[in-house]
Amino acid sequence: MIRVTALAKRFGIVQAVDGVTFEARDGSITGLLGPNGAGKTTTLRMLYGVMKPNAGEIRVDDVDAVASPQEAQGRLGVLPDGFGLYPRLTAREHIQYFGALHGISGDQLRARTEELLRLLDMQKIADRRTGGFSHGERTKVAIARALVHSPRTVLLDEPTNGLDVMSTRAVRTIVRRLRDSGHCVLFSSHVMQEVSALCDSIVVIARGQVVARGTPDELRRQTGHDNLEDAFVALAGAELATEDTWS
Amino acid sequence: MMRRHLHQVLIVMRKELKDSLRDRRALFSIAFSIVVGPVLIGIMMNRIADRQRESEQVTIPVVGQQHAPAFVDWLQQQAGVTVARGPLSAEKAVRDREYDVVVVIASDYAEKFRSSRPATITIVADTSRNSARPTIERVRRLVQRFNAEIGALRLISRGVSPAGVTPLTVEEIEISTAQQRAAQVLSFIPMFIILAAFVGGMSIATDSTAGERERGSLEALLVNPAPRMAIVTGKCVAAAIVAMTAVVLTTALSANIPRFLPLQDMGIRFHMGRAELAGVLAAMLPICLFSASLQAAVSTLARSFKEAQSYMGVLVLLPMLPGMISAVSTLDQQPWMYLVPVLGQHVLVMGVLGGRPEGAWAFVVAGLIAVLTAGLLIRTMTTLFKLERIVFGR
Numbered sequence: 001m002i003r004v005t006a007l008a009k010r011f012g013i014v015q016a017v018d019g020v021t022f023e024a025r026d027g028s029i030t031g032l033l034g035p036n037g038a039g040k041t042t043t044l045r046m047l048y049g050v051m052k053p054n055a056g057e058i059r060v061d062d063v064d065a066v067a068s069p070q071e072a073q074g075r076l077g078v079l080p081d082g083f084g085l086y087p088r089l090t091a092r093e094h095i096q097y098f099g100a101l102h103g104i105s106g107d108q109l110r111a112r113t114e115e116l117l118r119l120l121d122m123q124k125i126a127d128r129r130t131g132g133f134s135h136g137e138r139t140k141v142a143i144a145r146a147l148v149h150s151p152r153t154v155l156l157d158e159p160t161n162g163l164d165v166m167s168t169r170a171v172r173t174i175v176r177r178l179r180d181s182g183h184c185v186l187f188s189s190h191v192m193q194e195v196s197a198l199c200d201s202i203v204v205i206a207r208g209q210v211v212a213r214g215t216p217d218e219l220r221r222q223t224g225h226d227n228l229e230d231a232f233v234a235l236a237g238a239e240l241a242t243e244d245t246w247s
Numbered sequence: 248m249m250r251r252h253l254h255q256v257l258i259v260m261r262k263e264l265k266d267s268l269r270d271r272r273a274l275f276s277i278a279f280s281i282v283v284g285p286v287l288i289g290i291m292m293n294r295i296a297d298r299q300r301e302s303e304q305v306t307i308p309v310v311g312q313q314h315a316p317a318f319v320d321w322l323q324q325q326a327g328v329t330v331a332r333g334p335l336s337a338e339k340a341v342r343d344r345e346y347d348v349v350v351v352i353a354s355d356y357a358e359k360f361r362s363s364r365p366a367t368i369t370i371v372a373d374t375s376r377n378s379a380r381p382t383i384e385r386v387r388r389l390v391q392r393f394n395a396e397i398g399a400l401r402l403i404s405r406g407v408s409p410a411g412v413t414p415l416t417v418e419e420i421e422i423s424t425a426q427q428r429a430a431q432v433l434s435f436i437p438m439f440i441i442l443a444a445f446v447g448g449m450s451i452a453t454d455s456t457a458g459e460r461e462r463g464s465l466e467a468l469l470v471n472p473a474p475r476m477a478i479v480t481g482k483c484v485a486a487a488i489v490a491m492t493a494v495v496l497t498t499a500l501s502a503n504i505p506r507f508l509p510l511q512d513m514g515i516r517f518h519m520g521r522a523e524l525a526g527v528l529a530a531m532l533p534i535c536l537f538s539a540s541l542q543a544a545v546s547t548l549a550r551s552f553k554e555a556q557s558y559m560g561v562l563v564l565l566p567m568l569p570g571m572i573s574a575v576s577t578l579d580q581q582p583w584m585y586l587v588p589v590l591g592q593h594v595l596v597m598g599v600l601g602g603r604p605e606g607a608w609a610f611v612v613a614g615l616i617a618v619l620t621a622g623l624l625i626r627t628m629t630t631l632f633k634l635e636r637i638v639f640g641r
Contacts, residue, residue: 048470051635073472080470084463088269089262100258101471103251129269142467 001026001184002047002153007056009042016042018208020056024186024201026152029179031199032188033232039208040188041081044157047186048078060153074102077151079159083142087131091122091141094130095148102149109148116144120174136167143174154178156187160194172198192232204235211235255473259481263455264488273450280446281493284439285500291432292508298378305385308333308340311352315360318352318368321393328389337371347379348372348386363401433517436501437596438570440494440531441589444538445566447493448486449559452542455482456628457555460547465638475632476625479543483625486539494531498524519600526599526610533614534592538566540624547631550640569593580605585613588620 002024009017017039024030032040045051047058049069058065058072065072085094095116099109117126120140125133130141139159147154156175160168175198178185189195195202196216204212204219212219212235225231267273310333312319323330334340337349353359353367360366368390372383399409459465468478502519519527542562549555569590580598585591585605591613598605631637 045466045639050466050469050638070472070474073470076470078467078470080466082463083467084459084465086262086266086462086464088266093262093265097258097262098471101255101473103254145467146470 001061002030002186003057003059004043004047005057007043007046007058008054009039009046009051010054016208017046017053020205020208020210022203022210022213024153024184026184027179027182028200029175029185029187029198031195031202032186032205033190033192033195033202034188034205035190038205040190040205041157043205044078044081044155044186044188047072048076048080048155049073050080074149075151075153077146077149077154079139079142079146079156081157083138085130085133085138085141088129090127090129091133091137091144092117092126094141094145098145099148104149112148112150116147119177120144121170136163136170139163139167139171143171151183153184154186156185158188158190160189160191168194204232206235252474252477255477256481256484259473259478260485260488263451263482263485267451267454267485267489270450270454273454276450277447277489277493280443281496281500284436284442284497285504288432288435288439288501289504289507292504295432296508298381303327305329305382306331307348307350307386307389308337308346309350309352310334310337311354311356314352314354314356315366315368318393322389325389337369341371341373344376347376347382350386350390433600434573434597435570436600437593438567440497440501440527440596441534441566441570441593442563443493443497444490444531444535445542445563448490448535448539449542449563451482451486451489452539453546453549453552453555453559455485456543456546457549458552460549460637460640461551469632469638476629479625479628479632483536483540483543483621483628486543487536487621490535490539491532494535495528498527498531517600518602523599526604527596529610530592530595530599530613533617534588536621537588537617537624540621540628544624544628544631547628547637565589566593573597582609585609586616588613588617591616 004023005021007017007020008015020039020043022030032043034040042051046053047060047065049065049072053066056066060072060075063072063075089097092113095113096109099105099112104112117123120143122137122140122144125137130138133141143156143159146156159171159175163171175185175187179200187198199216201215202213202219203210212222214222219231219235223231223234225234304327306329307322308331309319309322312330312333319330322328333349333351334345337351340346341349349371351369351371353369356366356368370383370386370390372386373379374383398412402409402412459468469475498519502524505517505519542559545558545562546555549558566589570593573593580594584594591609595605595609595613
């Protein structure tokens with residue numbers, strides 16, 4: 001579970017995140033929706049402890065993630081924005097490297113790695129170097145290594161970005177499975193179909209601020225639009241609603 | 248907590264080593280850097296040995312032999328000397344490099360010699376040619392010796408003891424040019440060993456920092472609950488281990504140079520036994536941590552692997568500096584030198600190989616300085632790894 005209060009981050013004169021407040025509950029999928037440059041990635045980066053906020057509070061379960069980022073990181077599984085892999089290591093080695101850094105070792109690490117490889121249907125590519133992997137395969141490796149320490153809370157920054165239909169479905173299945181087993185899943189996206197198909201609760205961000213919050217139905221009611229797309233456009237501001245920023 | 252972080256250092260180190268051992272191009276460049284020094288030294292020494300052998304067996308072309316048959320006979324009796332017919336134009340032959348040196352006997356030689364006036368013998372040579380110098384020197388000494396012998400005989404024939412006109416007995420302890428040059432070549436060994444330390448760790452140092460930034464894998468790595476210091480230390484130690492391996496191999500290869508070269512025949516004392524090997528490694532292994540950390544810290548500032556490599560090109564000049572300085576002027580052992588990383592190590596290795604190693608305190612001081620500066624660099628790098636413009640600045 002994540003609770004974010006009045007989070008703010010400034011880069012020079014740009015206020016990238018400006019007083020963001022929201023909550024992501026366990027056993028639920030929360031979508032962070034917004035156009036490019038809205039502050040989604042910056043918000044997530046502060047959540048998983050690689051950026052320091054200028055102001056605000058972040059709680060992961062009972063841990064203050066601003067004061068003790070490493071303790072929070074231990075509870076988070078993270079797929080960062082534009083993740084990179086090591087081309088000379090195999091898929092299995094990626095999972096084991098991150099598992100070891102989380103303090104898992106020996107039989108436990110081996111068993112967890114096998115479990116993830118099975119779960120993500122990666123047995124065939126497990127011992128190949130990731131250098132020649134497709135984008136879908138690479139995403140699977142990155143998700144697997146993010147889940148190696150069985151984190152209760154999972155953050156995914158645009159996990160389906162650039163994936164084909166089959167891989168997108170595979171990722172959605174993983175996300176639903178995580179929710180069904182009681183995890184807190186927070187994921188960002190700029191694709192509204194994705195969010196409406198998957199999320200139990202949506203946080204809409206535009207220009208660094210939360211402009212709306214609620215279930216898909218609540219959002220429709222708030223804006224008075226039946227169509228979700230129209231609802232988002234109304235929320236995010238018409239000037240941002242051009243085709244190229246929204247999809 | 249401490250133990251967990253130490254464990255994380257080892258995990259990062261093991262991963263970086265595994266990763267870079269699979270990088271064939273990097274391995275090739277490391278292997279090249281290990282082999283190139285000893286092989287170059289071997290080739291140079293071999294050439295020097297060849298040249299020395301050539302100058303021992305000397306053929307002297309003499310123009311106008313008919314004017315001084317006694318001189319020519321005397322020359323021919325000297326060990327290793329063969330007299331040949333002279334060319335038509337002595338100066339042209341030397342200028343065209345047909346001969347290293349030509350001796351010309353003046354046509355009035357016999358007449359002057361008989362009347363005890365100085366007769367002229369001309370040595371035509373080009374001393375600007377390095378390769379000709381030993382031969383020229385040899386001929387000059389032969390002529391001077393003939394001059395002295397005849398002078399002594401003339402004095403004796405007049406009833407004067409030659410000792411009277413020889414106030415000095417000049418004793419020469421000869422250090423021939425060949426030996427000097429060989430010693431100079433051997434003085435490159437410390438430089439090549441230090442170079443191995445820098446080239447050895449280079450690929451890991453750049454790939455695990457700038458490479459990781461360029462691939463975008465750094466952010467994911469930093470999401471793991473490990474202190475930046477542990478991650479940075481793991482990377483530096485991995486690079487240092489490869490650098491140390493390169494140093495050990497280069498040193499071992501250098502120690503085996505005498506096996507392949509006739510150094511003994513050339514009268515060159517070069518011995519690298521167990522004690523020397525231990526001395527070189529005691530001086531060099533700590534500096535590997537320094538060189539690796541320096542390279543990693545500088546590479547962290549680079550946005551891409553390519554940018555990092557161009558910085559490394561400049562950094563690699565650093566270990567060559569003491570070697571270059573000592574090639575032009577002698578680097579005397581001074582206590583303050585042990586306080587300067589790389590320079591201290593150079594002086595220590597020179598001392599060990601020259602057969603007069605410095606006391607244990609110097610090894611300890613130089614080693615401590617190397618490890619301390621490495622620690623400072625690791626701390627600086629940790630700070631860099633916390634900067635958002637480093638982690639995200641792609």
